[in-house]
Amino acid sequence: MTQKTILVTGSNKGIGFEIIKQLSGLGHQVILTSRDEDKGQKAVQQLRNEKLEVFFTPLDITNELSLDKCFHNIKNEFGKLDVLINNAAIVLKEDRSLLKNANEVTLQTLHNNAFAQLSVVRKFLPLIPRSGRIIMTSSQGGSMSDPVGGWSPAYCISKSLLNAMTRHLAHELSHQEITVNAYCPGWVRTDMGGRSAPRTLEQGADTPVWLVNSEKVPTGKFFYDRKEIPW
Ligand code: NAP
Numbered sequence: 001m002t003q004k005t006i007l008v009t010g011s012n013k014g015i016g017f018e019i020i021k022q023l024s025g026l027g028h029q030v031i032l033t034s035r036d037e038d039k040g041q042k043a044v045q046q047l048r049n050e051k052l053e054v055f056f057t058p059l060d061i062t063n064e065l066s067l068d069k070c071f072h073n074i075k076n077e078f079g080k081l082d083v084l085i086n087n088a089a090i091v092l093k094e095d096r097s098l099l100k101n102a103n104e105v106t107l108q109t110l111h112n113n114a115f116a117q118l119s120v121v122r123k124f125l126p127l128i129p130r131s132g133r134i135i136m137t138s139s140q141g142g143s144m145s146d147p148v149g150g151w152s153p154a155y156c157i158s159k160s161l162l163n164a165m166t167r168h169l170a171h172e173l174s175h176q177e178i179t180v181n182a183y184c185p186g187w188v189r190t191d192m193g194g195r196s197a198p199r200t201l202e203q204g205a206d207t208p209v210w211l212v213n214s215e216k217v218p219t220g221k222f223f224y225d226r227k228e229i230p231w
Pocket of ligand 1: 014
């Protein structure tokens, strides 16, 4: 297996942390990022206790200055980024109804979960080589073909937008042979998913780890449990 340099946004906990753990265990050069430096350092220590090597740099995906610093840290340390995994996202507890949400709730969700993801891609693109990979962590809550679930509507719409961005980015980057795919981890037991979620962290992280390691991947597709699903 070829060793790759891989950055995962929002990887101090949850599915992002599990992706980092698995990829580090496979011998890749992984970059753990966290918007909170202390939480990031604690996550790194947890992995080092398990004899796993990771590089840490802070990153708040909604902050241009933070993006800039993170970009320079990675450029100086590695000079390239083979795989970018956009994982960081939020669900606000006030996100209950598109008609009743304060505008701020919907805008903050769209900003964090969609527009900021695009800023991350734009920032790191100069470091991504030909045949590099971009992986978007989406949700079937954003599906345009499944029935509407009725929960966290701004969050669901942010994932619909992320899916649309994935398709367009895949098209724009095809001439550089950079693949751009989205996946849904399923309903996973994390701070976001809650305790009653049926899936484990390992199940949630399986598809992105597979998208990193597969010899060849398509582009502009949406995956769940390693299988292509409709948008
Ligand atoms: P989680 O446990 O809440 O972790 C989310 C991570 O994103 C945290 O590290 C959080 O940092 C970080 N984050 C949020 N906004 C950020 C920002 N502006 N800059 C940097 N980091 C930021 O959630 P999760 O369940 O692991 O979710 C991971 C991904 O899977 C998300 O994209 C989510 O939408 C998706 N997903 C999850 C489920 C599920 O059931 N869990 C289902 C479908 C899709 P802090 O620790 O500082 O808050």
